Amino acid sequence: MLSRTIKRSALEGRWLSAPSSVLPPVFLFPQRARLFNSTSSIVDENTVPEPLKRSGISTSDAKNTVPHTQKDGATSASSSPPLPTPTSHNPSVPTTPIADSVRELLPLLSAQTSHYATVHIHARPYLITAGDTLRLPFLMKGVQPGDVLRLNRATNIGSRDYTLQGAPYIDERLFECRARVVGTESEPLRIKEKTKRRQRRVKTVKSKHRFTILKISDLNVKTVEEIEG
Amino acid sequence: MPVQGLRAVSTARNGVGAFILQCKRLDFHYCDWAGSSRGMNAFLKNTLPAFARANPQVEINVSPRPRKHPVIKGTYINGREKAVCVRNLEKEQILKKAELLRDASGEQLKRVTKPISSTNESVRGIWSPYHGDSHTL
Numbered sequence: 001m002l003s004r005t006i007k008r009s010a011l012e013g014r015w016l017s018a019p020s021s022v023l024p025p026v027f028l029f030p031q032r033a034r035l036f037n038s039t040s041s042i043v044d045e046n047t048v049p050e051p052l053k054r055s056g057i058s059t060s061d062a063k064n065t066v067p068h069t070q071k072d073g074a075t076s077a078s079s080s081p082p083l084p085t086p087t088s089h090n091p092s093v094p095t096t097p098i099a100d101s102v103r104e105l106l107p108l109l110s111a112q113t114s115h116y117a118t119v120h121i122h123a124r125p126y127l128i129t130a131g132d133t134l135r136l137p138f139l140m141k142g143v144q145p146g147d148v149l150r151l152n153r154a155t156n157i158g159s160r161d162y163t164l165q166g167a168p169y170i171d172e173r174l175f176e177c178r179a180r181v182v183g184t185e186s187e188p189l190r191i192k193e194k195t196k197r198r199q200r201r202v203k204t205v206k207s208k209h210r211f212t213i214l215k216i217s218d219l220n221v222k223t224v225e226e227i228e229g
Numbered sequence: 230m231p232v233q234g235l236r237a238v239s240t241a242r243n244g245v246g247a248f249i250l251q252c253k254r255l256d257f258h259y260c261d262w263a264g265s266s267r268g269m270n271a272f273l274k275n276t277l278p279a280f281a282r283a284n285p286q287v288e289i290n291v292s293p294r295p296r297k298h299p300v301i302k303g304t305y306i307n308g309r310e311k312a313v314c315v316r317n318l319e320k321e322q323i324l325k326k327a328e329l330l331r332d333a334s335g336e337q338l339k340r341v342t343k344p345i346s347s348t349n350e351s352v353r354g355i356w357s358p359y360h361g362d363s364h365t366l
Contacts, residue, residue: 116352131242132347145332146248160353180244183251184332187340211341213334215244 098171103224105162106174110221112159117219119177120153120169127156130219134179140212143181149214151177157221164221173227178218186210240348250286251334254304255327258294265316269299272320280327287331301326305335 098106109115118125126134143149152172157164164170187209194203243249259273260266273291281289294300298316301323305311311333313326 114349114352126345128345129347129349129352131245131349132345135341135344135346137344145250158352180248182244182248183334184329185334185336186338188338215242217245 098173098224098227102164102171102174106164106221106224109157109159109162109164110223112161115157115159115219115221117154117158117175117177118156119151120155121151125155128177128216128219130216132216133182134214134216135185136212136214138212139184139210140181143212145181145183147181148217149179149181151179159221173222175221176218177216179214180217182213182215184210184212242348249306250331251305251307252287252303252331253306254288254290255330256290256292256300256302256304257327258292258297258300258302260295260297260299261293263296263298266299268317268319268323269315272323276320276324280324284331301330303330303333303335305333307335309335309337311335 114129116127116129118127120126121136122138124137128134154170154172154175154177155166155168157170157175164174189206189208192205192207194205195201243251257269257273257277259269261270277289277291281287298314300312300314302310302312311330313330315323315326318326
């Protein structure tokens with residue numbers, strides 16, 4: 001898949017000057033993969049719950065960015081590729097100042113390296129760390145593999161020694177949690193036999209649910225300077 | 230000290246940095262003569278160009294399979310293959326099936342009860358009675 005991506009890019013004249021054995025810089029791969037994927041949305045994004053989508057590229061944006069990156073492909077290889085602009089607005093920016101206790105203790109929490117968080121999707125809690133695979137118990141509408149969701153509802157964020165507890169939710173400025181839609185999965189067909197007494201008839205009910213798979217790509221706690229700066 | 234095997238340097242976590250779609254190829258098989266391919270032939274004529282254009286990361290092959298029902302086969306990065314028979318389906322239903330194959334991971338279907346699978350170490354560690362604050366009765 002990767003090699004084909006490179007080959008196709010080379011055919012487009014992206015790396016014509018480079019010899020074919022030399023691979024392009026590694027940081028280009030996610031960008032390319034993301035752009036390829038984002039063009040494929042046939043579905044409209046209006047069906048995604050507003051707070052969930054934060055940094056995924058919309059179809060219209062993707063169409064704008066694709067020719068741009070292909071045009072200056074040779075030059076952008078040396079500088080870092082521009083990050084895609086988020087489509088939706090910053091969900092709801094609370095104007096209330098950060099509480100003093102949080103301001104005091106947040107550096108301690110963010111100083112410790114690995115974090116966990118209890119994020120809520122449709123009011124269900126999931127305890128996640130970065131890199132986890134999350135199989136939602138439902139099929140999320142309006143998303144495509146490759147889309148990035150910003151999860152902004154969390155009740156807990158913790159590290160080895162500290163826990164930040166929300167009431168009920170943590171201020172969404174304090175952390176960043178992103179999940180990438182990896183695909184949809186299904187379960188084996190379930191067959192349930194329905195019978196009534198003194199009746200020979202047996203009704204079989206079949207069900208086969210489909211689930212959206214998310215990969216937690218980012219989970220970090222921000223520092224006070226990042227929030228206010 | 231026990232003998233230790235070589236530890237893996239890194240494990241693949243698709244989607245954490247780069248994201249690669251698991252479906253790498255879709256084969257569409259049709260029959261010119263048989264009636265069960267009618268929807269498939271309409272799909273190939275009308276819908277497939279847009280579908281292929283929208284999914285440039287998937288290789289798409291169209292080939293005849295005479296005197297057989299129409300089939301879509303997906304080939305995945307993990308080496309597995311999924312085939313869906315689309316006999317007598319309309320072209321909209323066939324598009325659904327093609328999208329299903331595109332979004333699938335290629336793994337065998339399993340019943341999963343826990344929503345989260347993680348390879349990370351426990352963040353807070355394992356509780357030990359000998360560490361932490363001493364507790365007096």
